[in-house]
Amino acid sequence: MKHVFRVSSHLTFFLSKKYIEVKGLNLDDCIIFLVRDYHIPTKYDAMFKHQIHTSYNVSQTVGRVFAGANIFKTRQNIAEFDGLVDPYINGDSFIWYAQICNDDFCSLMVTKKNCVGYYVIEDGLGSYIPKNPQTFEGWRYWMYKFLLKPLWPRIFEVKNNFIYTDSPKFKGCIATSQKCFPLHQQYLEVMEAPFEKQELDVVPEAVVSIDPLYLYMDDVTVKKVYNDLGRYIAQKNYKTVHYKYHPYLNSKANASIKADYKKLIDEMFGDKGIELSADVVLENHFCTHKCDFYTNRSSVAVYASNMGSTCYSYSPIIQKYKSDYTEFSIVDEYCTPIVI
Numbered sequence: 001m002k003h004v005f006r007v008s009s010h011l012t013f014f015l016s017k018k019y020i021e022v023k024g025l026n027l028d029d030c031i032i033f034l035v036r037d038y039h040i041p042t043k044y045d046a047m048f049k050h051q052i053h054t055s056y057n058v059s060q061t062v063g064r065v066f067a068g069a070n071i072f073k074t075r076q077n078i079a080e081f082d083g084l085v086d087p088y089i090n091g092d093s094f095i096w097y098a099q100i101c102n103d104d105f106c107s108l109m110v111t112k113k114n115c116v117g118y119y120v121i122e123d124g125l126g127s128y129i130p131k132n133p134q135t136f137e138g139w140r141y142w143m144y145k146f147l148l149k150p151l152w153p154r155i156f157e158v159k160n161n162f163i164y165t166d167s168p169k170f171k172g173c174i175a176t177s178q179k180c181f182p183l184h185q186q187y188l189e190v191m192e193a194p195f196e197k198q199e200l201d202v203v204p205e206a207v208v209s210i211d212p213l214y215l216y217m218d219d220v221t222v223k224k225v226y227n228d229l230g231r232y233i234a235q236k237n238y239k240t241v242h243y244k245y246h247p248y249l250n251s252k253a254n255a256s257i258k259a260d261y262k263k264l265i266d267e268m269f270g271d272k273g274i275e276l277s278a279d280v281v282l283e284n285h286f287c288t289h290k291c292d293f294y295t296n297r298s299s300v301a302v303y304a305s306n307m308g309s310t311c312y313s314y315s316p317i318i319q320k321y322k323s324d325y326t327e328f329s330i331v332d333e334y335c336t337p338i339v340i
Contacts, residue, residue: 001029001092001093001094001095001116002029002030002031002088002089002090002092002093002094002095003020003025003029003030003031003094003095003097004030004031004033004085004088004089004094004095004096004097004109005030005031005032005033005097005121006033006035006096006097006098006099006106006121007032007033007034007035007038007040008034008035008036008038008099008123008247009036009038009123009124009247010041010281010282010283010284011122011123011124011283011299011300011303012099012121012122012123013032013038013040013041013044014194014195014196014281014283014284015121015122015174015175015176015191015194016032016097016121017044017194018191018192018194019097019121019174019191022191027047027048027049028049028050030048030050031050031051031052031088031089031094032048032050032051032052033052033054033085034051034052034053034054035054035055035056036055036056036247036248036251037053037054037055037247037251037252037253038247039053039278041279041281042279050088052084052085052088054084055251055252055253056103056105064077064104065077065078065081065104065105065108065155066104066152066155066156074152074155078108078154078155081105081108082108082112085109089112089114091114092114093114093115093116094112094114094115094116095115095116095117095118095119095171096109096110096115096117096118096119097118097119097120097121097174098118098119098120098121099120099121099122099123099127100120100123100126100162100163101120101158101159101161101162101163101164102135102159102160102161102162102164103159104155104159106118106158106159107153107154107155107156107157107158107159108154108155110157110158110167110169111153111154111157115169116169117169117170117171118158118167118169118170118171119171119172119173119174120163120172120173120174120181120184121173121174121175122173122174122175122176122177122180122181123299124297124298124299125297125298125299125302125330126162127175127180127181127299128179128180128181128182128302128330129182129330130182130183131162131183132161132162132163132183132184133161133162134160134161135159135160135161135162136160141160144156144159144160158170163181163183163184165184165187170187171187172187172188172189173187173188173189174188174189174191175188175189175190175191176190176191176192176193176194176303177190177302178190193287193303193306195281195283195284195286195287195303196281196284196287197284197287197288198280198281198284198285198287198288199288200242200280200285200288200289202240202242202274203240203289203291204238204240204241204242204274204289204291205236205238205239205240205241205291205292206233206236206238206240206241206242206291206292206293206294207241207242207243207244207276207282207285207286207291207292207293207294208229208233208241208242208243208244208293208294208295209243209244209246209282209293209294209295209296209298209300210243210244210245210246210249210261210265211246211295211296211297211298212246212248212249212254213225213296213318214257215248216322216325217318217321217322217325219260221318221321221322222261222264223264224321225314225317225318225321226264226265226268227264227268228314228317228320228340229268229294229314229317229338230267230268230269231340232314232317232338232340233268233269233294236292238272238292239272240272240274241269241272241273241274242273242274242275242276243265243269243273243274243275243276244275244276244280244282245258245261245275245278246298247278249261282298282300282304283300283303283304286300286303286304286307286309287303287307290307290308290309291309292309292310292311292312293309293310293311293312294311294312294314294338295311295312295313295314295335296313296314296315296318297315301313301334301335302330302334304334305334305335306334310336311334311335311336312335312336312337312338313332313335313336313337313338314338315337316337316338316339316340317338317340320340
């Protein structure tokens with residue numbers, strides 16, 4: 001029996017690693033399916049020998065398999081996906097561990113004949129929201145139900161919900177907290193916190209998560225938000241501030257966007273700011289050192305707060321310039337809102 005874990009972040013990697021340890025799974029049977037150009041910490045490369053590296057989900061278009069009216073292209077994309085995964089599975093039965101069901105390749109994995117089940121693993125604040133949004137609504141739902149799903153079950157079988165529980169292959173949810181997956185408590189299995197101690201050469205007084213604001217606002221608004229945040233942080237008179245880019249910004253596909261962000265961040269912190277490498281796991285850092293944490297929507301706030309750090313949300317600054325922006329209510333529970 002193989003176990004295929006979709007991994008998109010340090011959180012999902014360490015939670016998957018903990019699950020493998022607790023369940024006593026054979027590492028030779030475990031496959032790490034990496035998306036968003038994410039790489040696991042290098043010290044674990046030798047431990048996890050079976051890694052599939054992809055750029056899937058680095059944006060809303062990268063990794064799309066369904067090509068609309070272009071039937072040939074859709075079939076080609078499915079064949080390419082199967083060609084990527086099948087050599088690792090080698091015809092064995094397997095269990096699939098996803099974070100979301102409403103992307104193209106979750107259905108591609110679930111509909112494989114040798115897939116015997118799938119779990120959904122905690123991945124960020126979205127896993128804490130008391131909603132399970134439908135992918136298709138109104139007339140699109142009827143198109144999905146009577147046309148897309150019957151014609152393309154490989155792509156649409158479990159795609160109609162963020163977490164799709166109606167499939168007989170669905171096995172449950174895996175998380176670090178009883179508060180996770182609030183609409184699916186009957187399926188929840190809670191693991192102990194998977195984080196590890198991680199010492200840094202320089203221990204900061206504050207850490208700032210550089211979140212991918214470009215996903216929902218223009219460049220001018222992004223600059224205004226970070227200028228305000230920079231002034232607020234400057235008032236704190238920290239001697240040392242660490243900052244870390246969200247995995248989306250560390251993707252090769254978003255290199256030019258990160259370059260623009262870097263100019264803003266350099267102006268914001270000057271010589272007080274130190275960039276943390278992609279290998280630094282923030283959850284592990286807060287497991288080791290207590291310091292202030294600034295974020296918009298990073299799930300790290302949940303774990304940093306639980307481990308004794310003070311967290312601040314700059315969502316109110318965003319709302320100052322973008323009135324239609326809505327923050328996750330879960331942020332209020334773990335963070336002090338910044339009001340300017």
